[in-house]
Amino acid sequence: MRPLKIVVLAKQVPDTRHVGPDAMKPDGTVNRGKLSTIFNPDDLHAMELALNIKDRVPGTTVTLLTMGPPKAADIIREGYYRGVDNGVMISDRRFGGADTLATSYTLVKGIQKLAPFDLILGGRQAIDGDTAQVGPQCANKLKIPQVTYVEEILEISENEIIAKRRLEKGVETVSSPFPCLMTVHGSSPVCRSRHAKNVMKYKYARTATELRSADEMLKSLHEKRPYLTIPEWKVEDIEANIEKIGLAGSPTKVKSVENIILTANEAKFLNESDADIELMIKELIEHHTIG
Ligand SMILES: Cc1cc2nc3c(=O)[nH]c(=O)nc-3n(C[C@H](O)[C@H](O)[C@H](O)COP(=O)(O)OP(=O)(O)OC[C@H]3O[C@@H](n4cnc5c(N)ncnc54)[C@H](O)[C@@H]3O)c2cc1C
Numbered sequence: 001m002r003p004l005k006i007v008v009l010a011k012q013v014p015d016t017r018h019v020g021p022d023a024m025k026p027d028g029t030v031n032r033g034k035l036s037t038i039f040n041p042d043d044l045h046a047m048e049l050a051l052n053i054k055d056r057v058p059g060t061t062v063t064l065l066t067m068g069p070p071k072a073a074d075i076i077r078e079g080y081y082r083g084v085d086n087g088v089m090i091s092d093r094r095f096g097g098a099d100t101l102a103t104s105y106t107l108v109k110g111i112q113k114l115a116p117f118d119l120i121l122g123g124r125q126a127i128d129g130d131t132a133q134v135g136p137q138c139a140n141k142l143k144i145p146q147v148t149y150v151e152e153i154l155e156i157s158e159n160e161i162i163a164k165r166r167l168e169k170g171v172e173t174v175s176s177p178f179p180c181l182m183t184v185h186g187s188s189p190v191c192r193s194r195h196a197k198n199v200m201k202y203k204y205a206r207t208a209t210e211l212r213s214a215d216e217m218l219k220s221l222h223e224k225r226p227y228l229t230i231p232e233w234k235v236e237d238i239e240a241n242i243e244k245i246g247l248a249g250s251p252t253k254v255k256s257v258e259n260i261i262l263t264a265n266e267a268k269f270l271n272e273s274d275a276d277i278e279l280m281i282k283e284l285i286e287h288h289t290i291g
Contacts, residue, residue: 002158003059004178006050007114009107009122009138010043010064010079012072016127039075042123044191046184049153050121051083051192057156061085063114067095067106070209076230080202081194088114089207092234095246100129102249104137109238111142119161120181124149135183145180151188207232 014035047064054060063086064079066072076087090110098106111120120139125132132148139146147163154173155162165172166185176182204221207230211219222228235245243249270276285291 001057001156003061004053004057004118004156005114005116006053006060006062006119006121007111007117008043008047008050008062008064008079008084009120009135010047010066010075011040011123011126012037012066012068012075013040013126013128014038037071037074039078040123040126042125042127042184042186043075045186045188046121046123047079047082047084048189048191049150049182049184050119052189053119053153053156054083063088065107065110065114066090067098067103067110069096070207073205073207073210073230073232076207077202077205078194080205081199082192083195083198087205087230089230089232090238091207091209091232094235094242097247097250098245099250099252100131100133100137101251102245102247104134104141105244105249106238106240107134108138108141109240110233111138113233113238116179118178120144120179122181122183124183124185132183135181139181142179142181145176146182147174147176147180148183149185150182151185202228204228205230 015038047062050062054062062084064076064084065088066075067090068075070091072091073089076089079087088110090106095102095106111117120142122135122138124135126134136146136148147165149165149167150163151166151171152164153161154164160175160177161180162173162175163182165174166187204218204225205228206214206218206222209232211222211229235242241249247253268280270280281290
């Protein structure tokens with residue numbers, strides 16, 4: 001079996017469990033500086049699926065690709081600690097405020113710079129925008145087949161990959177030729193933890209932006225070990241069209257985001273009696289939550 005080239009799309013997201021009043025800027029974009037950040041949960045599953053294929057197909061390489069502010073270098077380091085081979089940041093103020101159209105355009109420019117590739121793996125969705133649009137949009141722009149909601153890779157052969165999809169009412173087995181894009185469901189295996197050897201090897205990994213404010217010791221370490229410098233691509237590096245990126249390239253604008261906190265008197269405690277369940281269903285229909 002020939003080695004595969006896999007690209008994993010991973011996003012650093014605000015930890016939506018702690019969204020405060022200053023989460024949004026007046027212009028409708030996310031105030032990322034004010035929020036603690038995490039590795040998008042579904043993208044950890046996507047990374048695990050990629051590393052699992054790497055275990056099964058000798059010589060396979062896994063490259064983690066993220067578009068984000070300088071702080072997003074944290075998830076590239078996290079990827080290194082868990083076993084990816086390469087990490088690339090697409091980071092430039094001009095990419096800020098991107099909706100899914102502009103985000104997928106920018107990621108595709110990055111993927112084309114990494115080409116050739118066999119498989120693109122992304123999360124089903126990000127917990128902040130929650131649109132699940134970026135994966136399918138990338139596949140469309142790359143003109144490659146897409147398989148969404150993947151839970152397991154069943155078989156890999158020279159020219160084809162067979163996967164199991166998790167659907168609302170069951171599972172489906174799908175085959176696709178290479179190259180293709182898959183979005184990974186949260187029901188797939190949990191990501192392996194960090195490997196101590198990798199943490200020791202990559203804990204000083206930094207982007208050029210981070211190195212600018214680093215001390216001399218770290219700068220000279222990067223000269224001795226160039227693999228520690230995380231590639232950081234700007235607009236020009238991926239030859240992106242300025243009109244198609246960031247706010248300029250985004251027809252969708254997020255008007256506002258607010259935190260819904262249920263107060264005690266809004267909660268109702270039900271027991272499992274048919275009467276209570278029926279009452280709940282009636283209310284959910286009345287409020288157009290279901291039905
Ligand atoms: C509350 C809120 C609502 C929003 N609503 C919309 C909307 O309705 N329409 C719209 O166009 N935009 C919307 N946005 C903007 C949207 O979040 C961004 O465009 C974002 O970059 C991509 O969309 P998403 O977060 O929905 O990602 P999804 O489409 O849910 O992400 C799916 C997968 O794509 C990959 N991916 C996504 N972003 C990146 C990245 N930056 N780097 C690497 N991989 C990535 C990951 O693998 C991820 O799991 C919204 C943002 C917020 C905060």
